[in-house]
Amino acid sequence: MTTEIEWPASEAELVPYLRELLHSAAPILxxxxxxxxxxxxxxxxxxxxxxxxxxRALS
Structure with a gap:
């Protein structure tokens, strides 16, 4: 199962974006x-x- 991910505009926003994405996702995803x-x-x-x-996002 894949989710359509809208990546942030800049590298500086990537880790915070990944942190929010992964920490708010259902465990199965x-x-x-x-x-x-x-x-x-x-x-x-x-x-x-x-x-x-x-x-960094998962720590």
């Missing part, structure tokens, strides 16, 4: 959201280390 982020974040923000961004 988390794995899919993380997988989707690992694919889409590098496409939208090529200079971002997606794993580091996800770690």
């Amino acid at each position: 988390l794995e899919g959201l993380i997988e989707q982020a690992t694919v889409e974040v590098p496409r939208v923000f090529p200079d971002v280390d997606v794993i580091a961004a996800l770690r």
